[in-house]
Amino acid sequence: MTIAIKPAAPxxxxxxxxxxxxxxxEIMSRIxxxxxxxDRNQTAERLRRFLADQKYLVFVAEDAGKPVGFIALYESYALYAEGAFxxxxxxxxxxxxxxxGVGKKLIDRARELAAVKEWTRLEVTTPPLPQFERTLEFYGKEGFTITGGRKLKAGL
Known part of the structure; x- marks a missing residue:
């Protein structure tokens, strides 16, 4: 298995x-x-727009040209983070x-992008715990630390 990490093409x-x-x-099944x-078609079209507008940065992990994983990022700004992240x-x-090691390679590529963009940090919200304790452990091994709080949303 040879995994290549490449920028996503539209x-x-x-x-x-x-x-x-x-x-x-997977998330909904576990929780x-x-x-x-x-909706797969709407999601694909939304992703095409996000990529075209350069609002969303996506890297794909490929094994022999076949997509086996991806990471999607976007730039955020906050005073607490001391700038862009x-x-x-x-x-x-x-x-x-x-x-x-595929997830690690994707995180490593995100770190490379972060350095180029001079982001102060990378942040991630894990799916609900305890169902995704393994996900939390993965991020911990990759140097992420728990900062507290919970992700909240309000429909508009």
């Missing part, structure tokens, strides 16, 4: 959207709550490729 949007659907389905609405919106690795 034509990969349907394949990445498929993985987004798998990620959301037993329909927390997300998902990166937020990991989604990180997904297909189950058969987990625990083989």
């Amino acid at each position: 034509e990969q949007s349907p394949e990445i959207a498929e993985m987004v659907g798998q990620l959301l389905a 037993d709550v329909k927390a997300f609405n998902f 990166g937020t990991i919106a989604e990180l997904y690795v297909r189950p058969q490729y987990r625990s083989q």
